[in-house]
Amino acid sequence: MPGASISRWTLSYFAASLVFLILGQVLLAAGFGYPVLPVEAPETLVIVHLIAVGWLGFLFCGALLQFVPVLAATPLRWPSLAAPALILLIAGLLLLCCGFLHLAGYVEHGPVLLPAGATLLAVGFGLITTMIGGTLLRAETMSLSGKFVGLGLLSLVATALLGFAFALELSGLVAIEQLHTLLPSGISLHAFFGLVGWMSVSAFGVSYRLLTMFLLSPEMERRTTRAVFALVASSIAAAGIIALALSFGRDAAASIYLPILLAAGAGLVFGYDVMTIYRARKRKTLELNNMTSAMAVAFLMLAILLSLFLLLTGQLEDRIGTLLYLITFGWLSLLGLGQLYKIVAFMTWLECYGPVLGRRPVPKVQELVCESRGSACFYLYVVAVTAAVVALLLGATSAFQIAALAQTVAAIGLSIELVRTRHLFYVRAGQDEPEAERPPPLFLPGSLERSSHQ
Ligand code: HEM
Numbered sequence: 001m002p003g004a005s006i007s008r009w010t011l012s013y014f015a016a017s018l019v020f021l022i023l024g025q026v027l028l029a030a031g032f033g034y035p036v037l038p039v040e041a042p043e044t045l046v047i048v049h050l051i052a053v054g055w056l057g058f059l060f061c062g063a064l065l066q067f068v069p070v071l072a073a074t075p076l077r078w079p080s081l082a083a084p085a086l087i088l089l090i091a092g093l094l095l096l097c098c099g100f101l102h103l104a105g106y107v108e109h110g111p112v113l114l115p116a117g118a119t120l121l122a123v124g125f126g127l128i129t130t131m132i133g134g135t136l137l138r139a140e141t142m143s144l145s146g147k148f149v150g151l152g153l154l155s156l157v158a159t160a161l162l163g164f165a166f167a168l169e170l171s172g173l174v175a176i177e178q179l180h181t182l183l184p185s186g187i188s189l190h191a192f193f194g195l196v197g198w199m200s201v202s203a204f205g206v207s208y209r210l211l212t213m214f215l216l217s218p219e220m221e222r223r224t225t226r227a228v229f230a231l232v233a234s235s236i237a238a239a240g241i242i243a244l245a246l247s248f249g250r251d252a253a254a255s256i257y258l259p260i261l262l263a264a265g266a267g268l269v270f271g272y273d274v275m276t277i278y279r280a281r282k283r284k285t286l287e288l289n290n291m292t293s294a295m296a297v298a299f300l301m302l303a304i305l306l307s308l309f310l311l312l313t314g315q316l317e318d319r320i321g322t323l324l325y326l327i328t329f330g331w332l333s334l335l336g337l338g339q340l341y342k343i344v345a346f347m348t349w350l351e352c353y354g355p356v357l358g359r360r361p362v363p364k365v366q367e368l369v370c371e372s373r374g375s376a377c378f379y380l381y382v383v384a385v386t387a388a389v390v391a392l393l394l395g396a397t398s399a400f401q402i403a404a405l406a407q408t409v410a411a412i413g414l415s416i417e418l419v420r421t422r423h424l425f426y427v428r429a430g431q432d433e434p435e436a437e438r439p440p441p442l443f444l445p446g447s448l449e450r451s452s453h454q
Contacts, residue, residue, distance in 0.1 A: 006351055007069070008445035009082040011422075013062025014340060015443035016090060018415045020054025021333070025411060029404040035397050039321045042104035046097045051328060053093050053121065056199055059336045061085070061128050063343065064149065067206055068132050071146045077134030085127035092120030096167070103170065111171045118167035125160045129153050144221055144229060148205025151229075155197025155236055158243060162190040165247075178247050185253040186246050189239055191324065192256065196263050197236045199332050200300075204228060204270050207293065210339065211274065214290055215281035224273050228266045235262035257311065267304045271297055288371045292338025292378050299330030299385070322392040329385045329407065337381065337414055344418050345369050351440045352424065367430070368421050377417065381410035 024047050027033065033044035069076045095117030102110035133153050136146050162182070169179040212219045239259040245252035274297045278290075286294075303326045310316040310323065345368040353362035388403035420426065424439045431437065440446045 006347055007062075007065040007076060007082070008079070009086060010062040010066045011344070011347065011443045012083075012445070013058045013065070013086055014344065014418075016086065017055050017058035017062065018411070018418070020050050020058065020093075021411050022408060022415070024050035024055060025404055025408040029401050029408055031397070031401055034321050035392060035395075035400055042100040045100040045103075049093060049096055049100070051333075052194055053089070053096075056328070056332055056336065057125075058086075058089065059340065060199055060202060061089070063206070063336075063339065064128075064132050064202065066343065066347070067209075068135050068146075068149060071143060071149065071205075071209060072135050072139035074135060074138045074140075076131060077138060078131050081127045081131050085124045085131075088120045088124035088127070092117045092122075092124055096121060099167065099171070111173055114167040114171045115164075115173060118164040122160045122164050125156055129157060143209075144225060145205040145209045147229060148208070148232070149202050151233060151236055152198045152202035152205065155193045155201065155239075158240065159190060159194040159198055162186050162193065162243065166190065178249060181249050181251075182246055185251070186243065188253070188256050188320075189243050189246070192239055192259060192263075193236075193243075195324070195327055195332070196259075197232075197239065200263070200267070200327075201232050201236070203332065203335055204232070204266075206339075207274070207335070208277075211277050211290070211293060214283070214287065214342070215277060216283045217277045217281045222273060222276070224269050224276075228269045228273065231262050231266035231269065235259040235266065238262060260307065260311070264304045264307060267300055271301050271304075287342070287366070288369075288374050288378065289338040289342035291375075292334055292341070295382055296331050296335035296338065299326060299334060303327045303331055319393075322389060325392060326385075326389050330389065334378075334382065334385070337411075338378070340418065341369065341374055341414065345421050348422055348424070348440060351446060352437070363427050367427055368424065369417065370420075370426050374414070374417050377410045377413035380413070381407060384410060 027047050027050070033041060033047040037043050065076060065079075065082055095113050097117070098107055099110060099114030099117050101107045102113055107113070132149065136142065136150050136153075139146060142150070165179055166183050166186070168174050168176070169183045208225060209219075211217065236259070239256070242252045242255050242259070245255075274294070278294065303323060306319075306326060307316070307323055310319050316323070345365050349363075349365045349368055356362065384403045384406035388400050388407065391397075391400035391403055419442065422439060422442050424437050428437055
């Protein structure tokens with residue numbers, strides 16, 4: 001990977017994200033929130049943010065800290081902010097969840113918890129935006145992938161600002177007229193900016209680059225890719241205008257359909273682009289992460305078709321939980337887990353063998369993983385997510401909980417595989433003198449001479 005160096009805190013972000021994924025899924029399996037309780041119940045909000053911020057948010061932040069310098073072909077700006085940002089984000093998320101638990105009546109005397117958590121989260125995401133945005137702005141020429149990530153960052157800011165406003169309003173500590181209109185009308189915009197504007201758009205940008213690289217497909221700026229960018233840019237701009245209108249007290253909540261339709265169009269063209277990239281590939285055998293990426297994009301297509309169907313039949317509001325589940329676990333989480341499987345192996349390889357490359361024989365990146373074990377976990381995960389979505393559509397709550405439990409088992413299995421990769425378990429198993437290999441630290445930064453930090 002040209003220009004690759006190790007972002008020292010990325011693995012710590014990944015470790016935290018996996019903990020929150022497992023925690024969120026355990027709560028879903030235990031029936032703590034939706035679908036046992038309503039979508040808007042505070043218990044559901046705990047799970048939503050453990051997954052959206054803790055799992056996906058931390059995963060995206062860690063991955064962007066590693067990849068944006070590659071996309072921009074320039075070192076990461078202000079890399080020393082990565083550790084404080086992670087601490088602020090973890091503390092903020094825990095406080096925010098305690099604030100939701102206070103709303104549910106589990107925690108007493110806590111009106112300050114929501115705004116305190118939201119403030120720490122906003123500052124943490126602000127530091128991430130500064131590092132990644134600063135790196136993109138320093139690039140000599142901005143690639144289309146970089147522009148997608150830039151748009152994603154704008155949406156992250158919008159998500160955090162709306163979340164902060166909701167937290168203030170829900171705490172009851174302030175009485176600001178505009179906040180009364182923003183909540184509840186702005187909730188769908190907040191979810192849209194987070195899951196579509198930030199995460200899906202960044203995933204589009206990074207996927208264009210990673211898929212062409214992993215599949216040895218020609219790297220070019222297609223007309224269709226420029227169309228995807230134009231559509232997501234208009235979608236985010238439309239969502240921004242609606243957010244402004246709402247904060248000035250206008251009743252614009254119904255216009256949310258426009259950004260959704262524009263984003264759905266962008267997603268369909270992105271799906272077409274991904275198919276073109278797979279068809280034009282020179283690498284004929286697909287590695288596990290490429291198969292999971294294809295399955296994740298298939299889930300995205302399903303989610304788009306479902307959203308159009310629900311929109312046309314007027315059921316979007318009633319079925320929003322199912323749609324969000326499909327986007328969160330089918331599209332974003334599967335894509336994330338698949339790339340995590342590859343990135344952790346790649347970073348471990350770079351950390352352990354980068355410094356001795358050319359001086360002694362080194363294993364291939366693929367020798368750090370055991371694809372047969374990994375694929376068993378991924379297949380379980382895919383079947384479980386499909387079963388969970390079907391159960392939600394049918395309103396079969398117990399079946400949903402069993403499926404969520406299976407998802408948790410798959411996530412734990414994958415986490416064990418990632419730990420084995422970090423411990424060089426499969427490399428050492430094939431060696432006569434296993435003690436010759438020194439595994440890197442599990443998730444904290446290694447010594448400076450080992451990790452060739454930006
Ligand atoms: C600074 C970070 C964030 C803060 C402070 C925050 C805060 C909040 C608050 C207070 C609510 C409750 C609104 C209500 O129902 O009364 C909410 C809802 C929601 N948030 Fe966030 N949020 C943040 C980040 C995110 C992110 C990154 C995502 C998605 C990627 C997200 C997705 C959602 C969703 C889907 C809901 C609606 C959930 C439901 O009705 O069950 N949030 N957020």
